Amino acid sequence: MMSLYIVFFIFGAMIGSFLNAVIYRLPRKINIAHPRSHCTKCKKLIYWYENIPILSYIFLRGKCSKCKEPYSIQYPLVELFIGLVSIFLMPRSLDSMSIMYFFLYFGIFCALFCHFLIDVKHQILPDSINIYLGLSFLCISLLKNPPVFYLSGAAIGFLFPYLVTLAFYHLKGQQGLGGGDIKLFAVLGIILGPVGIINNIFLSCFFGALFSLVMMALGKMSRTTKLAFGPFIIIVAVFQVYFPTLFKQFSSLWSI
Ligand SMILES: [Zn+2]
Incomplete structure (x- = not known):
């Protein structure tokens, strides 16, 4: 059971990392998938090991590894929060119907969450x-x-x-x-x-x-x-x- 919590948390945190990109890019009309994530100041490409949800922020001490531009605390907080939401919505049994409902309700929450932050920031x-x-x-x-x-x-x-x-x-x-x-x-x-x-x-x-x-x-x-x-x-x-x-x-x- 414990390992299932960890799986759902990691899944949620990874989606949270994706939502960070959506929240930043969608209102600026930047493609969600391209270009790959880079530092907004010095344009340095963010490598995969610098993009691990929550952990990378801690290891990099919240700064770009090249120009030391601070990254917003919003990034790890969103990853943590969405990870916890994923655990909260975790299905009680792992039959296909329950898993489908999990993805639907989790996806809806993620969409509402992006809506919320984008509206607060960009109206x-x-x-x-x-x-x-x-x-x-x-x-x-x-x-x-x-x-x-x-x-x-x-x-x-x-x-x-x-x-x-x-x-x-x-x-x-x-x-x-x-x-x-x-x-x-x-x-x-x-x-x-x-x-x-x-x-x-x-x-x-x-x-x-x-x-x-x-x-x-x-x-x-x-x-x-x-x-x-x-x-x-x-x-x-x-x-x-x-x-x-x-x-x-x-x-x-x-x-x-
Ligand atoms: Zn930088």
């Missing part, structure tokens, strides 16, 4: 990640739910925020939600269904507004600061998808 939710999420959600929903569930979920997830944004734009001349946010709601509707996606829209708006108010009260944000909204959608969605019983107990607070 975009890339289409390619939304498409990946949409297809993964569809795989799960096709196995578990009737068509009316995911079709109405996607329709509500798209139309409701879209129409509110449109109305808001006509009334105030400001764009409330970005296109990426609306697309994310639409794909989440596929797995959350009609009720789940409405819960997500209201809760993410609530937490987003609460966060803005607190930041304004602390003087860290002004009325015109543009806030990435994706992270709020994602945090709520992670609870809904990965901790459904906890979320049900929480949502019973306001549903009758």
